[in-house]
Amino acid sequence: MADVKDKLLAVAYRVLESEGPAALTTRRVCEEAGVTMPTLYHHFGSRDGLVAAVHAVALEKFMAKKRALTPTDDPVADLRTGCEHVLEFVQAHPSVTAALMARGIEQPSIFEPSYALMRHRLERCARAGALRVPIERAAEHVWAVVQGLALSIVASPSGAPPSRATSAGALDAVFQAIADQL
Template identity: 30%
Template sequence: MTVDATPRRRLLDAAAALLVERPMQEPTTRELCARAEVTAPSLYHHFGDKDGLLATVLQEAFDEYAARKRAALGSGDLLGDFAAGWEMHVRFGLDHPLLYPTLFAGIHAADSAAGAVTRHAAAELRRELDELELAGLLRVPVDEGVSVTLAASTGCVLQLLREGGDATGPVSALMREALMGRLFGTPDGPGEREAAVRALLAQQDGLADVLGAEEAGLMRKWLGRLAAGR
């Protein structure tokens, strides 16, 4: 720990270090103050109480996670980015087993640190769904999409914390697929997409009457490439 850091910064660093060392055990006020080399009144002055300190630690972690997520999800494949974002959120929750339920499964005052984190999460999600709506991919109102996605992702993380599992396991994958089916009405995953394209190819009788021979030929060519996974 940096000796000349401010008491507030030392408390944040102490809390983050203790949570990494013992992710399933909440540090006590005494431990936090001892690690930060401050007195309890200093903690109360800067954060109100221990819960305020821990919530602020997670807010910093969430801000860092959100920045990484924005940098990683720019492939141009909006549905693929949504699926990858689900996995990143679940992994973030599993990496913070003590603090995640406090933030995402609790009710917080609007001006609290925990409330700021959940508002940030909802705002980031709304931005993603706004893009999907503009692309014509979202089948439900944005408000409903935000609520359903937050409910599903939070429920998934809490279930995995109780039962065990990881962000790429069957529980997470099935919940993600069910959610994407509800939001976008589209299969999730290359194999399922290719099957859907093949099913569409099987219904091409009379396509030339609607599009014309040249356009229908191009459509069959493109669908054939998609069905082959190219």
Template identity: 40%
Template sequence: MLQNPAADVRARLLAAAFEIARSDGADAVTTRAVCTAAGVRAPSLYHHFGDRAGLIRAVADAAFEEYFHRKDAAAAPDDGDPRARVAAGWDAHIAFARAYPGLYPAMYPASGPPPSQFERSGALLRAGFDELERAGALRPGITAALATNALRAALRGVALKVAGDPGDPGNDRTSAVVRDALIHALIADDGRDPSPSRPGPR
């Protein structure tokens, strides 16, 4: 099979940048470091990604793909309990931030254009709350839009805290307290524990 040299160079650059960000954080993804690791010259990086910011966005998109893959693999069976369903999604997100602390902040930048996968993530979350709203599973006065915004804000805050210090022994408890309080505020009472298996992600 014929190889595409340009595609191979792009893949090498992206793989090098992804690994640097995974181990040392996005700030360590410099043009020089990535080109050295990939064994190519700087003009190739500019050709494929435009500039360093474009490379960082590509790394973040690759991180989102890994996130979606891990979250799908960790998805709990839908047993009809909306609280357990939201808790499982929360735990999968926090587990990713802990596993990829260097990459996570690049996925949710404080400024500049977000990665292209950012909106996909939000749309999937909104679709889940739309389904719960149609089923009457949300508390009175809580809309799918409000639930989505509240959960995204809280989840991102906790995940950034975890990514900032993934070895903190208090992370599990912090995540569980915020998660369960939010679930209680958003999901109608059904008499079931929102975290039936354990108090926090592992």
């Protein structure tokens, strides 16, 4: 049974990633997985259950990469690397990111693990004496800039995501505002 559920999730994730949330229908997932609708509903209860499970898979893929970063002796550089990894994920998975951002508007708690990891990295910066502002303010600044850049990658009015130089410049600005380089 777990194999069928895993297959449904894999198909749903692939559809979401390649074609976006509008293409993620229960009919499409069942056809591509080679199962019937009752099988999908048995495992997920509804389309919303399937979508929530796919979002959980996407968040876990995202968080696994963030957690895999090995801390160095420079907590500011580690924080910056974490921010850059977020933007790399967004660039590589724009449809998944757009779906996660939309869900995050409805259910902000899905971002708590990511926020907690960012905050942990900021606390390391504070312990090293590298923050110019209180942790809460630094967290607000970093979160806002990275989320803004992510949104501009997936939903730019010009149709083109910001250049690497633009993203780097925005990160430079926030890091100059919150931290002293070690």
